[in-house]
Amino acid sequence: xxxxxxxxxxxxxxxxxxxxxxxxxxxxxxxxxxxxxxxxxxxxxxxxxxxxxxxxxxxxxxxxxxxxxxxxxxxxxxxxxxxxxxxxxxxxxxxxxxxxxxxxxxxxxxxxxx
Amino acid sequence: xxxxxxxxxxxxxxxxxxxxxxxxxxxxxxxxxxxxxxxxxxxxxxxxxxxxxxxxxxxxxxxxxxxxxxxxxxxxxxxxxxxxxxxxxxxxxxxxxxxxxxxxxxxxxxxxx
Numbered sequence: 001x002x003x004x005x006x007x008x009x010x011x012x013x014x015x016x017x018x019x020x021x022x023x024x025x026x027x028x029x030x031x032x033x034x035x036x037x038x039x040x041x042x043x044x045x046x047x048x049x050x051x052x053x054x055x056x057x058x059x060x061x062x063x064x065x066x067x068x069x070x071x072x073x074x075x076x077x078x079x080x081x082x083x084x085x086x087x088x089x090x091x092x093x094x095x096x097x098x099x100x101x102x103x104x105x106x107x108x109x110x111x112x113x114x
Numbered sequence: 115x116x117x118x119x120x121x122x123x124x125x126x127x128x129x130x131x132x133x134x135x136x137x138x139x140x141x142x143x144x145x146x147x148x149x150x151x152x153x154x155x156x157x158x159x160x161x162x163x164x165x166x167x168x169x170x171x172x173x174x175x176x177x178x179x180x181x182x183x184x185x186x187x188x189x190x191x192x193x194x195x196x197x198x199x200x201x202x203x204x205x206x207x208x209x210x211x212x213x214x215x216x217x218x219x220x221x222x223x224x225x226x227x
Binding site: 033035040041042043044045048050056058059090094096101102103104105106107108 | 159163206212215
């Protein structure tokens with residue numbers, strides 16, 4: 001299994017509070033991604049990173065920010081959480097320089113915003 | 115606007131049958147295509163990737179790609195109850211110079227004994 005961890009695995013918070021989710025990899029992969037998964041919507045890309053300090057927006061980036069100061073860590077921040085951000089969040093990694101650019105997923109973080 | 119389309123299902127097949135899962139995509143420039151399996155409460159895991167037109171076989175799984183028709187499919191032979199899961203199609207679409215994976219909504223497969 002690819003070495004990807006996410007923390008926390010579960011979190012319950014209140015509307016208006018800031019939340020930071022962490023993704024950590026030990027594979028030295030260049031690309032990292034944050035997705036959210038909701039019933040009926042599948043996996044939707046929030047932000048991705050193609051290198052240290054290099055990030056770009058995905059399909060559903062409003063209300064989210066990211067940072068990547070080291071190859072191994074990619075942080076997702078909800079500056080002021082809303083109930084619509086209740087979801088399961090997955091981090092993924094890939095490296096287009098390898099033979100395949102397959103994505104490997106972390107175990108997920110279940111976030112509930114009350 | 116979703117650019118990778120899958121039938122959400124559920125697709126129900128008897129044990130031992132062939133399950134056929136389909137996916138269409140809108141970007142003719144796409145070069146990389148993936149099928150992931152996701153069990154309930156778990157993260158997606160890769161089943162197969164395919165880059166070239168035609169068929170690619172791996173055990174009981176066959177991926178089929180037709181770039182002219184912008185269509186990729188996954189066949190599961192001798193389906194087992196353990197194959198019951200959601201199957202996600204992913205296509206790498208060009209975005210700002212990078213190829214970024216875009217997922218379909220997934221097809222739920224139920225294999226009944």
